[in-house]
Each structure stands twice: as C-alpha cells, then as structure tokens.
Amino acid sequence: MKKNITYLSLLIIALLSFNSCDQEDDLVFTAQEPVEGVSFSNSFSEEYILNKNASGNLGERFTWEDADFGVPTNVSYELENSIIGNFTDATTVGTTDGNELAVTIGKMLTLAAAAGLDDDPDTPEPNMGKLYFRLKAFVGTEGLPTYSAVQELNVTIPEIIVGGGAFEISSWGVVGSGYNNWGAFEDSPFYTTGDSGVLAAYVTLVDGEIKFRENNDWTNNFGDTGADGVLDAGGDNIVVTAGTYKIIFNTNDNTYAIDPYSWGIVGSGYNDWGGAGPDAKFYYDYTTDTFKVSVQLLDGEIKFRLNNAWDTNYGDTGADGALDAGGDNIVSTAGHYNITLDFNANTFTMESANVLGIVGSGYNDWGGDGPDFSISQVRPDEYVGHIVTLVDGEIKFRANNAWDTNYGDTGADGTLDAGGDNIIVTAGDYHVNLNLADGTYALNKVQ
Incomplete structure (x- = not known):
C-alpha cells in the first residue's frame, strides 16, 4: 500500500510542476514609467x-x-x-x-x-x-x-579677429587621374600669392596624369603639349608620380613648375628620427599663409624638415619659438598638439588640442594595429588628411586615440553623429575632409 501512495504522490508533484512551468511562460513583464525619471548628473558651466x-x-x-x-x-x-x-x-x-x-x-x-x-x-x-x-x-x-x-x-x-597676410582660393584647380580621378570630387585649388597672376597649389598626388582647369569645368583647361613647361589650352595631360608637391602656375605667361614640397615633423618625439615611418605632414592654410598639422607626440625631441630629408631643416636654438635653420632640437612632451609653422615671421607654435583620427577595421583593427590616422585641423572648422590607405571594413572618427569623443554616421547620409554608426569603407586611397561646424565629412577615393 505504501508503494502505491508513493507513485500517486510523484504523479501529483509532476502535474503541479508542469502547471507551474506553464503559468511562468504566460507571465508578461510590463515596464513602468521610472518613479525617479531621468536627469543629468554632470555639472554645467555658467557660460x-x-x-x-x-x-x-x-x-x-x-x-x-x-x-x-x-x-x-x-x-x-x-x-x-x-x-x-x-x-x-x-x-x-x-x-x-x-x-x-x-x-x-x-x-x-x-x-x-x-x-x-x-x-x-x-x-x-x-x-x-x-x-x-x-x-x-x-x-x-x-x-x-x-x-x-x-x-x-x-x-x-566671441568677435572674430581677422588677421592679415591671407590669400584666396582662385578659380583654377588641379584635376586628373593623379588627384581626383578626373573630377570624381572637387579639383585641388590653386591659391593667390603675393605676386599678381601667380598661383600656388599644395597637393598630394598619386601616379597618373593631371591638367589645370577653371571652375571645375572643362571650358577652360590647360595641359602641356611637348612637356616643355609651358601650358597649352586643351594641351596634353601632364604625367605625375606619387608624392606631395607645390605647383606654381603663372597665368601671365602660362608657365608652370611642379616641385616636391612637404614639410614634416621628425624626431624621437614622433618617428624615431625617420626610422619608424615618414614625417608627420603639414597642410597649407591659405587664410593665414602658414602650414599646420595635428599630431600625437611622445616624450623626446623633434625638428621640422622639408621633403623627409635633412637638406632643409629647422630647430629652435634658444627655445624662444623662433625657427632657426639647422637649429637645436625642440623638446616634446607626450600629448596631442596643433603645430603651426609661419615662415613669414620665422616662428612656430605648439598648442595642446583634441586630434581627430580614423580608427576601425578599415584602417588599424580598431586600434590594435597601431595609432589612428591623424586628421589635421587646417582652419577653425576644417580638417584634412591626405592620403590614407583603407581596406574593406568599417571606420569611425575619434579624438586622441580614445573613445571619449567619437563620430560615426547614423543613416549613411554624409553627416557626422556623435557616437553614431560605423562607416562602411572599401579598399583604396582616400583624401579625407571633415567640417565640424556643419557636421559633414567626405571620403574621396583617389582612383
């Protein structure tokens, strides 16, 4: 008799357990409006x-x-x-x-x-x-x-203080397979100079061909038939090799010159005096007629030199902010900086700054393969980086190789969003432009 009672007890327990599980599956958890709501926890400034x-x-x-x-x-x-x-x-x-x-x-x-x-x-x-x-x-x-x-x-x-010595963007630009795949994006501009009718362009090229044209249009364009340094209306394409150049275009007699021209930072404070990679490249700011770069430095020493070579280099003998040809090394402290070279006044400045860079599977395995690709603040709202080589993957922009400030593009509409979605990229070489004032960016594929 005890054996039958035990079987009956086990059956009742099993049925109760089944019903209990069935009831739990039917439970619905309903979110309620927070009792304490939500509020900011940071402190705000008075201004x-x-x-x-x-x-x-x-x-x-x-x-x-x-x-x-x-x-x-x-x-x-x-x-x-x-x-x-x-x-x-x-x-x-x-x-x-x-x-x-x-x-x-x-x-x-x-x-x-x-x-x-x-x-x-x-x-x-x-x-x-x-x-x-x-x-x-x-x-x-x-x-x-x-x-x-x-x-x-x-x-x-605050009030804008407009300085002197600024030049303007001219109507002429550089176009070609050596720069923008014959107009896939805007031509690289020529700027006015202190000499009437003489224009200058500072441009990073790839192997290919270029011409000069006006207003991003083919109505007025020049090439060089005969490769004699004299421009011809509608003339032959000009063959170029990869590098960073200064191009002078004299509209008075249609002569031109293309010369290697790239100012950079070298030293133990950046690239182990050239042993750990190329110098950090400066970009031209036509509004101040200066050269600028945004860069991460290490504890060490640096100098500024032309074309990744020692023929022309500047240090600072006396540590007074003056550019001295062949001068003493400049002591650097680890951090992120905006650096400006002013060859009119023969001075330089180094200011702590948030340095924007490219990070992602499309560049450095989200930081695992090295630092981000730095993008330089050339003008107050404008940031550039020429040329960055990307692979198939995703990227974001972030400040100082950290995630405190980062931008993606939610909606893939060309607008930067704080903390937004990753940006899908395909393999290739790119000119990068950001404008934080209107929140736009461009990844311009070279070829």
Whole structure:
C-alpha cells in the first residue's frame, strides 16, 4: 500500500510542476514609467565660450544615471536640442544606450547658428544667447518615453579677429587621374600669392596624369603639349608620380613648375628620427599663409624638415619659438598638439588640442594595429588628411586615440553623429575632409 501512495504522490508533484512551468511562460513583464525619471548628473558651466578656433574641442559631456523602468530591459537615450526652448521643434543631437554623450564646440556652434546666433565679422559685438537641451529615455523603439528637465546653456560667440597676410582660393584647380580621378570630387585649388597672376597649389598626388582647369569645368583647361613647361589650352595631360608637391602656375605667361614640397615633423618625439615611418605632414592654410598639422607626440625631441630629408631643416636654438635653420632640437612632451609653422615671421607654435583620427577595421583593427590616422585641423572648422590607405571594413572618427569623443554616421547620409554608426569603407586611397561646424565629412577615393 505504501508503494502505491508513493507513485500517486510523484504523479501529483509532476502535474503541479508542469502547471507551474506553464503559468511562468504566460507571465508578461510590463515596464513602468521610472518613479525617479531621468536627469543629468554632470555639472554645467555658467557660460560656454564657443570659439571657432577650438571647434574640435569638447563643449560639454552630458552624463546621467540609468533610468529604471521597473523591469530588466534595454534602455535607449537621446540628447535633444530645441531652438525655441519648448521642444515642439526638438531635434536629436545624439543617441546611445550608455550614460554619456559628448558635444563638441563645433556642434554647439552649429546649433547656435540655427538659433540665430553667429560670428559674422560685420557684427563685431559678441553674440550671446541660450541653447536648450533635454534627455529622452525610452525602451524598445520609442516606447514609454520619459524626459529630463530642460537644461539651458548660456553661450557666447566671441568677435572674430581677422588677421592679415591671407590669400584666396582662385578659380583654377588641379584635376586628373593623379588627384581626383578626373573630377570624381572637387579639383585641388590653386591659391593667390603675393605676386599678381601667380598661383600656388599644395597637393598630394598619386601616379597618373593631371591638367589645370577653371571652375571645375572643362571650358577652360590647360595641359602641356611637348612637356616643355609651358601650358597649352586643351594641351596634353601632364604625367605625375606619387608624392606631395607645390605647383606654381603663372597665368601671365602660362608657365608652370611642379616641385616636391612637404614639410614634416621628425624626431624621437614622433618617428624615431625617420626610422619608424615618414614625417608627420603639414597642410597649407591659405587664410593665414602658414602650414599646420595635428599630431600625437611622445616624450623626446623633434625638428621640422622639408621633403623627409635633412637638406632643409629647422630647430629652435634658444627655445624662444623662433625657427632657426639647422637649429637645436625642440623638446616634446607626450600629448596631442596643433603645430603651426609661419615662415613669414620665422616662428612656430605648439598648442595642446583634441586630434581627430580614423580608427576601425578599415584602417588599424580598431586600434590594435597601431595609432589612428591623424586628421589635421587646417582652419577653425576644417580638417584634412591626405592620403590614407583603407581596406574593406568599417571606420569611425575619434579624438586622441580614445573613445571619449567619437563620430560615426547614423543613416549613411554624409553627416557626422556623435557616437553614431560605423562607416562602411572599401579598399583604396582616400583624401579625407571633415567640417565640424556643419557636421559633414567626405571620403574621396583617389582612383
């Protein structure tokens, strides 16, 4: 009799266990609006100075604690901006599933311009106003949103000081298989110089052919029939080899010259005096008639030299910021810098900066194969990098070889998004251009 009771007991337990499991499968967990809502946890400044010369620098890092919807669930966050302040015109500044979003000064300048603030030199008084932000937290695809209180930021855009010695972009440019695959993207511009009718272009070429044409159009174009250094209207293509060059175009007599021309940084503070790779390349800024580079340096010493050779080099004898031909090595401290060479005043400057670079499976295995490819800040809003070799993969742009400030492209629309999606790239050589003021970028494939 005891044996039968035991079998019956086991049967009852099994049935109860089955029903229990069945009931658990039918349970539905419903997220509830967070009791404590969501709020910013960072401290805000009383005033934000939005200087275009620092547009790549961090404006503000918005942080917050996790929003608790009462159940285990993935929570997404959007940082929103409003021009009028009541968020009926809300736009998304950035999206993340983390707890912070960084906004650069350049992005804040773009938002300020949309709000009617600008840095027009015809309006010399500083522009002052407010930018409005709030945080949106939600589950799923916009489900059960909750919002933080509105955060007002007082911003000031200082007066632009316009310096002298600047030149202009001319109507002429360099086109060809040696630069932009015969017009796949804009021609490399010639700039005016101190000599009337004499133009100069500073351009990185690949093996191929080039011509000079006006207004990115073939109506007026010059080649060199006979390769005699004299340009001919509609003439033969000019054969070029890979390298960085200064091209002089004299429109007075249609003569031209193409010469290797590349200023760079060499030293134990950068490339082990040339043993660990080429010098860090400077780029021309026509608005100041100077050469600039954004670079990561090591503890050590550096010099500046022409064409990766020692025939022409500068140091700083006396450590007074003056360029001295063949002068003493310049002591460098590990960090990220913007460096400017001014050959008009024979001076140089080194300023700490956020240096943007390319990282990803398309370049350096997300940092595992070496540092990012540095992109130089040539003008306040404009960053360039010529030429970077990419492989099939994905990339992002980030500052100082770290993830605190990074940009992708959510939507693949050519617009930079803070913390946005990876950018898909195909193998090839590229000219890279970024504009942080309007949040655009271009990856221009050479061939």
